[in-house]
Amino acid sequence: MEVAIKPVHALRGDVQVPGDKSISHRAVMLGALAEGETVIDNFLFGEDCLSTIRVVQSLGVNVHIEKDRVVVRGGGLNALREPDDVLDAGNSGTTMRLMAGILAGCPFFSVLTGDASLRRRPMQRVMQPLAAMGAGIMARSGNSYAPMAITGGDIRAITYKSPVASAQVKSAVLLAGLFADGPTTVIEPARTRDHTERLLSYFGARVEVKDKQISVWGRPNLPGRKVVVPGDISSAVFLLVAGAAMPGSDLLVRNVGINPTRAGALNVLIKMGAVLDIANERLVSGEPVADIRVLGGRLTGTQISGDIIPYLIDELPALAVAAAMAEGETVVRDAAELRYKETDRITAVVKLLGEMGADITEREDGFVIHGGRPLQGAECDSFGDHRMAMAAAVAGLKARGITRIKEAECVKISFPAFFDTLNSISVQ
Ligand code: S3P
Numbered sequence: 001m002e003v004a005i006k007p008v009h010a011l012r013g014d015v016q017v018p019g020d021k022s023i024s025h026r027a028v029m030l031g032a033l034a035e036g037e038t039v040i041d042n043f044l045f046g047e048d049c050l051s052t053i054r055v056v057q058s059l060g061v062n063v064h065i066e067k068d069r070v071v072v073r074g075g076g077l078n079a080l081r082e083p084d085d086v087l088d089a090g091n092s093g094t095t096m097r098l099m100a101g102i103l104a105g106c107p108f109f110s111v112l113t114g115d116a117s118l119r120r121r122p123m124q125r126v127m128q129p130l131a132a133m134g135a136g137i138m139a140r141s142g143n144s145y146a147p148m149a150i151t152g153g154d155i156r157a158i159t160y161k162s163p164v165a166s167a168q169v170k171s172a173v174l175l176a177g178l179f180a181d182g183p184t185t186v187i188e189p190a191r192t193r194d195h196t197e198r199l200l201s202y203f204g205a206r207v208e209v210k211d212k213q214i215s216v217w218g219r220p221n222l223p224g225r226k227v228v229v230p231g232d233i234s235s236a237v238f239l240l241v242a243g244a245a246m247p248g249s250d251l252l253v254r255n256v257g258i259n260p261t262r263a264g265a266l267n268v269l270i271k272m273g274a275v276l277d278i279a280n281e282r283l284v285s286g287e288p289v290a291d292i293r294v295l296g297g298r299l300t301g302t303q304i305s306g307d308i309i310p311y312l313i314d315e316l317p318a319l320a321v322a323a324a325m326a327e328g329e330t331v332v333r334d335a336a337e338l339r340y341k342e343t344d345r346i347t348a349v350v351k352l353l354g355e356m357g358a359d360i361t362e363r364e365d366g367f368v369i370h371g372g373r374p375l376q377g378a379e380c381d382s383f384g385d386h387r388m389a390m391a392a393a394v395a396g397l398k399a400r401g402i403t404r405i406k407e408a409e410c411v412k413i414s415f416p417a418f419f420d421t422l423n424s425i426s427v428q
Contacts (some may be wrong), residue, residue: 032102040071102178123139165337183215193310246397261311271302301328345387390418
């Protein structure tokens with residue numbers, strides 16, 4: 001599907017974004033490992049989280065959708081059953097890597113695969129610690145890429161010093177650790193999103209966090225719980241960037257997760273001069289949530305590097321668009337992990353904004369943008385990557401002429417109603 005974006009003057013309105021993708025995955029997974037009923041409200045019915053539901057169902061867990069909520073009836077840690085076919089994680093790295101952790105703890109054989117993009121993404125990073133815990137785990141291309149075959153069970157607790165700042169790696173090890181005796185510990189090179197830790201605690205597991213060191217105690221009793229998923233900041237950021245960069249905008253995005261390990265983009269936008277009002281802060285199912293109002297104005301360039309990178313890694317395509325619309329230089333460094341996402345997002349961002357007329361230079365671990373050049377509508381490749389499609393749309397809102405986005409249906413991965421939402425708040 002090709003979508004055409006026309007320039008708009010401003011964005012105005014009062015909207016909600018769909019539920020957080022990372023938390024939706026984890027809620028289904030922990031619901032499957034808990035005993036009794038877990039009810040999940042504001043679940044993200046995007047393709048990635050639906051993949052998690054299907055994988056968990058293939059393991060014998062009763063998951064069903066009742067109106068707009070998901071109900072999981074778990075039978076405890078030992079209730080998962082050997083699937084009779086390959087498990088398909090679709091486009092979802094979180095499904096594949098976190099489920100690998102769970103399957104490492106289960107005494108049966110399973111195979112995880114995914115679409116062409118996911119089969120190009122590195123799996124060694126989870127396979128290595130899971131093998132060290134005692135799982136039998138093999139994959140294609142010298143243990144690099146899915147399909148990945150796992151024979152689990154008999155897992156031992158380890159302390160794992162992760163070479164990569166990845167919440168998926170941390171979470172895979174912690175989830176496998178649930179099946180071991182004693183504490184399993186992950187030491188991260190930089191802190192990453194902590195949804196797994198928060199949700200494990202919320203379900204009643206013993207979790208200890210000391211700076212970059214996270215431990216979970218194995219074989220907990222996890223009763224089913226009610227989980228309310230906050231709105232996804234990674235979806236909200238596209239609307240916030242567009243609102244911030246267009247004078248005259250006044251947009252309220254309600255119910256957005258502002259977990260500090262996810263909200264780096266808000267700090268960066270504020271540093272760039274965005275007028276954001278973060279109000280009505282509250283805690284929902286152990287996660288901080290707020291309503292965010294953005295007023296349009298002028299942005300200036302900034303530096304984005306170091307330990308903040310994992311706190312905004314998924315927001316960098318949106319922030320790159322903000323930088324192209326800002327005055328002055330923006331430098332993004334230490335973000336080589338962007339190359340291992342649904343597509344190589346460094347190359348993709350440079351191509352997208354370059355074709356739209358921005359002054360952008362690729363670096364090994366990021367990019368440099370000299371903002372302020374007028375953007376031109378173009379024919380844009382989404383690379384089948386939901387966040388690239390949304391970045392192209394936001395750039396198109398402030399470009400001259402029409403922007404056409406190819407394979408734009410990929411927004412259904414994380415924000416199925418994205419284009420409708422954009423239309424509903426656009427002021428021509
Ligand atoms: C995620 C972790 C991040 C992020 C991804 C979701 C998660 O990936 O980019 O979109 O839910 O744990 P990495 O762990 O590879 O950094």
